[in-house]
Amino acid sequence: MIKVEKLNKSFGDLHVLKDIDLKVNESDVVCLIGSSGSGKSTLLRCLNFLEKKDNGKIIINGEEITQATHDINEVRQKVGMVFQHFQLFPHKTVIENIMEAPLMVKKMKKDQAASEARVLLEKVGLSDKADVYPNKLSGGQKQRVAIARALAMKPEIMLFDEPTSALDPELVGEVLATMKELAVEGMTMVVVTHEMQFAREVADWIVYMNEGRIVERGHPDDFFTNPQEERTKEFLKTTQ
Ligand code: ADP
Ligand code: MG
Numbered sequence: 001m002i003k004v005e006k007l008n009k010s011f012g013d014l015h016v017l018k019d020i021d022l023k024v025n026e027s028d029v030v031c032l033i034g035s036s037g038s039g040k041s042t043l044l045r046c047l048n049f050l051e052k053k054d055n056g057k058i059i060i061n062g063e064e065i066t067q068a069t070h071d072i073n074e075v076r077q078k079v080g081m082v083f084q085h086f087q088l089f090p091h092k093t094v095i096e097n098i099m100e101a102p103l104m105v106k107k108m109k110k111d112q113a114a115s116e117a118r119v120l121l122e123k124v125g126l127s128d129k130a131d132v133y134p135n136k137l138s139g140g141q142k143q144r145v146a147i148a149r150a151l152a153m154k155p156e157i158m159l160f161d162e163p164t165s166a167l168d169p170e171l172v173g174e175v176l177a178t179m180k181e182l183a184v185e186g187m188t189m190v191v192v193t194h195e196m197q198f199a200r201e202v203a204d205w206i207v208y209m210n211e212g213r214i215v216e217r218g219h220p221d222d223f224f225t226n227p228q229e230e231r232t233k234e235f236l237k238t239t240q
Contacts, residue, residue, distance in 0.1 A: 001024055001025060001026045001028070001060070001061060001156065001157060001188050002022065002023070002024040002047065002058075002059070002060055002157060002188075002190070003022070003023050003024075003057070003058075003059040003060075004020055004021060004022040004023075004043075004047070004056065004057070004058055004059075005021055005056055005057040005059070006019050006020070006021065006055070006056040006057065007019070007020040007021075007022075007043070007046060007053055007055075007056030007057070007058065008020075008053065008054045008055050008056050009039075009042055009046060009051060009053050009054050010054055015212060016039045016042045016212050017039050017042055017043055017046065017053075017212050018211075018212040018213045019056075019213070020043060020056070020212075020213070020214060021214065022043075022207065022214065024157075024188060024190060024205075025188075026186075026188055027186040027187070027188055028188055028189075028204045028205060029183045029188075029189045029191065029202050029203050029204050029205075030189070030190045030191070030203065030204065030205045030206075030207055031191050031192075031193055031198070031199035031202070031203040031205070031206050031207070031220075032044075032190060032191065032192045032193075032207050032209060033192075033193065033194070033196075033199065033206060033207070033208050033209070033235070033239075034208055034209035034210055034215075034235065035210070035235060035238070038209045038210050038211060038212065039209055039211075039212040040161070040192045040209055041161050041162075041192065043209070044081070044159045044161050044190065044192060046058065047079060047157075047159060047190065048076060048079050048081050048159055049065070049072045049075060049076055049079075050081075052067070060075065060078065060079070060157075061078075061156070073105070077105065077106075077153050077155065078155055078156045078157060079155055079156070079157045079158075079159060080150030080151065080153060080155030080157070080158045080159065081150060081158070081159045081160075081161070082143070082146050082147055082150050082158065082159070082160045082161070082163050083146070083161050083163075084161055084162040084163065084165050084166050085166055086134075086139075086142040086143055086145075086146045086166075087146065088134040088142055088145060088146060088149070089134075090133065090134055090135060091133075092133075092134075093130065093131050093132060093133055094121070094126065094129045094130055094131070094132055094133075094134065094137070094145050095114065095117050095118070095121065095130040095131065097134070097145060097149050098117040098120055098121070098145065098148050098149045098152050099113040099114060099117050099152070100149070101149070101152060101153050102116065102117075102152050102153065105153070106153070113152075116152060117130075117148070117152060118130065120148040120151055120152060121145075121148055123148065123151075123181075124144040124145070124147055124148045124178050125144065125174075125178070126141060126144055126145060126148070129141060129145070138171055139166060139167045139168060139171050140167055140171030140172070140174045140175050143163055143164070143167065143175045144174065144175060144178050146163075147163075147175075147178055147179070147182075151182075156188060157187075157188045157189070157190070158182065158187055158188070158189045158190075159189075159190050159191075160179065160189065160190070160191040160192065160193070161192045162192050162193060162194065163175055163179070163191070163193070164176060164193070164195060165194065172195065176195060176198050179191070179198075179202070180198070180201070180202050183202050191203070194239070196224070196239050199220060200220045200224055201220075203220050204219070205217055205218070205219065205220075206218055206219075206220055206223040206224070208223075208227075208229075208231075208232050208235060210231050210235070215229050215231050215232055216228055216229045216231075216232045224236065
């Protein structure tokens with residue numbers, strides 16, 4: 001579903017992504033782990049075309065995506081993204097937040113956007129919050145709205161960038177549960193996370209990044225119990 005080949009990205013002199021190769025099959029959940037500054041967010045942002053790669057290939061559903069041959073906005077609709085800091089529209093209600101992109105980008109009829117939004121709110125367990133403003137929600141509820149909002153565009157792939165890092169510990173579980181449900185339903189997901197328990201339980205693949213490179217990847221069982229690389233072992237020690 002996603003194939004990345006020799007992806008490189010620099011910010012000025014800072015070489016942030018170095019020859020990244022990554023493959024994500026349909027319905028796979030890939031958890032991307034690594035210490036701060038290793039390039040995880042930049043990689044996700046390149047996959048969503050929020051950052052422009054310097055070189056390398058990004059192939060989605062068998063098609064190489066380039067600025068020259070594709071409408072990047074159209075591609076972006078296939079790839080939903082959830083951020084650490086929710087980024088809900090504060091002046092819109094919960095349901096308006098979810099309806100916004102279908103109305104504006106897909107030109108969906110209002111009735112249909114509203115009924116689809118209600119289905120999504122039900123799915124994330126927030127049916128009773130449709131008409132409240134984001135500032136009346138807990139962090140966990142905001143993040144579940146952000147997930148519903150991303151799903152409203154019917155993406156084929158969901159990218160999550162540390163979706164629980166800004167949450168109070170007692171609110172992390174509800175967001176992970178929502179993500180787990182999506183995974184079980186077969187959504188293709190790339191998740192940057194520090195939640196190792198979630199990664200162990202839900203991921204099909206763990207990918208460990210350090211200093212802009214993929215150091216090691218494996219199935220959670222092998223990866224956590226029998227890491228091969230010294231740097232991986234060191235990193236895993238810091239997460240316990
Ligand atoms: P991670 O998500 O793993 O913490 P990032 O991808 O956010 O890492 O950042 C990798 C490196 O790139 C860091 O050194 C960061 O400071 C730098 N960086 C990220 N975005 C930008 C940007 N827009 N301009 C300049 N440097 C950036
Ligand atoms: Mg990051």
